[in-house]
Amino acid sequence: MLRFILNRLVLIIPTFVGITLVAFLFIRLLPGDPVILMAGERGVSPERHAELMAQFGFDQPLWKQYADYVGGLLQGDFGYSFSTKKPVLTEFMSRFPATLELAVCAIVLATVLGVAAGILAAVRRGGWIDQLTMGTALIGYSMPIFWWALLLIILFSTTLGWTPVSGRISLMQFFPDVTGFMLIDSLLSGKPGAFWSAVHHLILPTIVLATIPLAVIARQTRSAMLEVLGEIYIMTAKSKGLAPRRVVWLHALRNALIPVVTTIGLQVSVLMGGAILTETIFSWPGVGKWMIDSISRRDYQVVQGGLLLIAVMVMIVNLTVDILYGLINPRVRHR
């Protein structure tokens, strides 16, 4: 098992290097002079231009620039946001908890509902539950999620007034920022109504973000369960006189979860893309919205650093899922 983990870690290194290379090349691929681009609309005098060129090392050979860049990365220097003047890493870390909270809620919702729906559909194959869940899942991943978000807002926020339109917490609530996670901080603060406000604001964005992963997980679970239920060891379990519920939820599910875990891992990358759209619509102050705003503001150091950080986060999650897969698959764990 340890060898499996080390193996995975080693395989990641070239990909990691590649990601840093892509991020490094980003600014240099932009049309135009890099210093002028970074200075933005203020423009820059020739002396300042030469100064900045030397400061950022743009006059050095490309390989040296890359080496310096990686060196900076390892020290935590991901560049500076030209709009807020703060380090990119700091800005990222202040916004990441918002995205993480939303993403975790979404993936939990998607997994719980998706797996349950997939199991029900598989056990009652061909029945109305099967057709209903799979039909709904098909529609779920055929919709543009930003449109789905708008529809839900029209229905629940505007027409019915049940949910708020934007933000993470009601403007009336003030409490200290301990972890960056509204659900936890609001509970810790002990202020009346704070936790409910946090939950209230999470409902719609979570549903929107969870829709595609839910649909994909439901379909995958059904497919995996159908395959497993046709295996001989399920017949063995039944011949032992075990109750049908135990056969399905223990013997079958345990095996079907193995490919489903892989699917859940793949959905994390999809989730980040979806987060960009969801955060934009709900004005959710996470890294997705930050990236969009920075692109339109031409804050290129942020785009470069954000791209790198998000990719690294996705890579870490994929590595974790890989390891998890190794843990739950006995063929890998016990060779």
Place this chain on the structure above:
Amino acid sequence: MSATDDPHIGTAEQEPLGPPPVAPWRENWRYFTSNRGAVLGLTVLGLMVLTAIFAPLIAPHETATQYRDALLAPPAWTANGRAEFLLGTDALGRDILSRLIYGARYSLAIGLVVVTLALISGILVGLVAGYCGGWVDALIMRVMDIILAFPSLLLALVLVAIIGPGLFNAMLAIAVVLQPHFARLTRGAVMAEKSREYVTSAKVAGAGHLRLMLVTILPNCLGPLIVQATLSFSNAILDAAALGFLGMGAQPPTPEWGTMLAEAREFITSAWWVVTMPGVAILITVLAINLIGDGLRDTLDPKLKRS
């Protein structure tokens, strides 16, 4: 009585051979059309294509004409609706139905262009990687892994940020992001087929590398590639709509469905039809393609046992 005298025992020559083999394409087509969802999807897609082609004949109005006296008119069946604007008008008084009809051209073109680009480049890259093996394969697959390490929408956004917003650039960026899927599939299939006997015999017969790759091996890898193509077609439409929505894709006044949604965003409280209609168009189109894709997967999947 000897065994061969018994009328109930025959020798091997008398055994019937079974029904004559059916041409594979005909069998596939028959299986595909027995799937009602797939047929429905094909029908809807066909209607979309016809709509796109005959848009100038079908659309009641021009896409750019602004009817100043009918700004934000609701759909014809509602209280204040007007019959000439079946689905209502937008903030500039343009007929939504006509814009949606012309929008079909954009969405279908986007799907076609993106899939063609991604398919051709992905297949070429995959062929080379699978066929050559060794360090060429390792290098190419690393590059593909790096592209796949980034969330696809994010990478497409950054690419568009580099090359500038616009419909064609958006298509290019999305093609780059979707291409690794084709490359991986092709490479996997090529590696599996490379060591088969029919390839060896073609080699012995004197076939050159190029002929081996394109004529001998490639036709046998088509199944999964076709299924991936339909998946990428629908992803392309959704991603292009997303980029349009974020302002990085087709630019206004282009009647691309995603761009229409970007312009509609401020009217969610006042004019629901401006928001709902373009999304429904996207949904129907993508749903049709996904139904076709599901049908194709069932037909072409070799692992599936058929009765």
Place this chain on the structure above:
Amino acid sequence: MALLEVRNLSVAFETAAGAFFAVKGVDLSADAGEVLAIVGESGSGKSVAMLAVMGLLPPAATVTADAMCFEGRDLLTLTPRQRRDLSGSAMAMIFQEPVASLNPCFTVGFQIEETLREHTDLGAAARRARAIELLTQVGIPAPEERLGSFPHQLSGGQCQRVMIAIATACNPRLLIADEPTTALDVTIQKQILELLLRLQAEHGMALVLITHDMGVVAETADRVIVQYNGRKMEDTDVLSLFERPRSAYTRALLSALPENATGSRLPTVSTFAAAAEDGAA
């Protein structure tokens, strides 16, 4: 009274072309202490009939019989709960693919002890002890360590032994073995068959052995049932079967054996109307 008494069993599956009968009007019986072999080609319905007795067929299958009695109780009138109480304790079944018959995600020990947990009152320690005892009985060396093994770590023969351990855990009166050795090496085949016979003799079980191997039939069976196309062709003791086969189908089967070949061409059993041959004469 026979331990297992089945009369006029029919199993039908719904297909696009109407009902398909995998088993048509089959009678059979098995007594305690005897080995009954059911022989036939693939598709003869021999497995389906036994799966119907165990209640393991999918809901799409329609099972009808004049009687399907185990120890005098009509299985068809039992509730699902009562049926499950019998499965794994009084009646047990082992299948053809040993490695695939075991759940890859659970240890051997877990899977054996699960049967004990379901049908006995033994505590955890007692179950573990019994599992070790069972593994020893079926001839698995180092049973304490084997308890923690996963199926993919065992060979085909070892997996089949584990399956036999699971099946015999609660001392069943009836053991059905569906082609237990077909997927195994020839040398292992002999060992597994000997194990089955030994356990059968020790516990006085009725053993129903489904096979297509006439050699196995000759060496192990007391009585034989020949099935073809869902119907019973012959039902007799093993000596009579080989010396004086009454059904033409049986004669065809026997003459198709390579050992019985005369001349340069091996005869085959051509498709013949089952109506021409009316049951066990």
